[in-house]
Amino acid sequence: MNRIQSINALLPQTQCRECGYAGCLPYATALVNDNASINLCAPGGQEVLNDLATALHRETTSPQKSHQNVIAWIDEAVCIGCTACIRACPVDAIMGASKLMHTVLADECTGCGLCVAPCPVDCIYLQPTKETYLPQARFLGDSATGARFTSARHAQTRYENRIARQQRQEAERKQQHAQRAAQIAQTMQAASTQNKVQAASATALNPAQLIAQAMAKAQAQQNQRVVPSNHDSFREQQVKDAQKKATYRRYMRDAQYGNDAEKATAIAWLQQYKAEQEAMQAAQN
Known part of the structure; x- marks a missing residue:
C-alpha cells in the first residue's frame, strides 16, 4: 500500500x-x-x-464543517422515476427503473447527499441516524478492523465496483458501435460487388433477355408479396408509441429546466404516467 x-x-x-x-x-x-x-x-x-x-505530521485543528450522519429516504408517492438519483449515487444504494418507483437501500446508504440536488421533484430527504459509521452494511470489509474501517472499506468496494461496471459498459458500447460500423461497411462492400457483377452480366445480355429477366423478377415478387392485414394498425401503434416517448421526454425536460408552471404541469403528468406504467406491469404479472 x-x-x-x-x-x-x-x-x-x-x-x-x-x-x-x-x-x-x-x-x-x-x-x-x-x-x-x-x-x-x-x-x-x-x-x-x-x-x-x-x-x-501536521498540527491538529478542528473540522471546517460540522456533520451529522444521515440516510436518504425517497417519498415514493412523489417519485416520478426519472433515475437522476440512481445516476448520482456513488455506491449504488438506490434501486429502481426508468418511469418506475425508486427506493433507497438504507443499509448501503453512506449519507453523502449527492442524490438530493438532481431530483426534479424534491422527493428525497436526508433523515438523521444514530449510527456512528455509515454504511450500516459492512460485509465487504474486514470485521477485525472495527466498525469505522469496516464501513469505509464496504463503501469503497461498492464505489469501485460501480466505477468498474461503468467502464465495462462503456467498453461494451464502443465494441457494439465498432461491430455495427464493420457490418455496415461489409454490407456496403457486398452490395457494391454485387452491383458490379450485375452490371457486367447486363452488358453480356441482349435487350430481349434483359426484358424477360425483369418481367420474371417482377412476377416473382408479385407472387411472393404478403401484406399483413394489421399493417395499418401496426403503423398507427408505432406512431402512438413515438408520440408518447416524445411527450415523456418533453415533460422530463420541463420538470428539470422549465419555469414553475411548466414544472408543475410536467410533474403532474409524470406522476400519472408512472401510475399507469405500474398498473400495466401489475396487470401483466
Whole structure:
C-alpha cells in the first residue's frame, strides 16, 4: 500500500465531495501532495482529522464543517422515476427503473447527499441516524478492523465496483458501435460487388433477355408479396408509441429546466404516467 492509499484508507469513503474534491481518493492525493488542509472531511469529523494529522505530521485543528450522519429516504408517492438519483449515487444504494418507483437501500446508504440536488421533484430527504459509521452494511470489509474501517472499506468496494461496471459498459458500447460500423461497411462492400457483377452480366445480355429477366423478377415478387392485414394498425401503434416517448421526454425536460408552471404541469403528468406504467406491469404479472 503506497502513501496515497494509506491516507485514503483513513477516510470514510462516502465520496460526498464536501471537501471540494471529486471523491475520497482525489482528496487523499491532494493531502499527500500537501495541496489540501486536513480538516476538510466533514463526515470523518475530529476522529479522521486526528488520524490525518498523525499520519501526515501536521498540527491538529478542528473540522471546517460540522456533520451529522444521515440516510436518504425517497417519498415514493412523489417519485416520478426519472433515475437522476440512481445516476448520482456513488455506491449504488438506490434501486429502481426508468418511469418506475425508486427506493433507497438504507443499509448501503453512506449519507453523502449527492442524490438530493438532481431530483426534479424534491422527493428525497436526508433523515438523521444514530449510527456512528455509515454504511450500516459492512460485509465487504474486514470485521477485525472495527466498525469505522469496516464501513469505509464496504463503501469503497461498492464505489469501485460501480466505477468498474461503468467502464465495462462503456467498453461494451464502443465494441457494439465498432461491430455495427464493420457490418455496415461489409454490407456496403457486398452490395457494391454485387452491383458490379450485375452490371457486367447486363452488358453480356441482349435487350430481349434483359426484358424477360425483369418481367420474371417482377412476377416473382408479385407472387411472393404478403401484406399483413394489421399493417395499418401496426403503423398507427408505432406512431402512438413515438408520440408518447416524445411527450415523456418533453415533460422530463420541463420538470428539470422549465419555469414553475411548466414544472408543475410536467410533474403532474409524470406522476400519472408512472401510475399507469405500474398498473400495466401489475396487470401483466
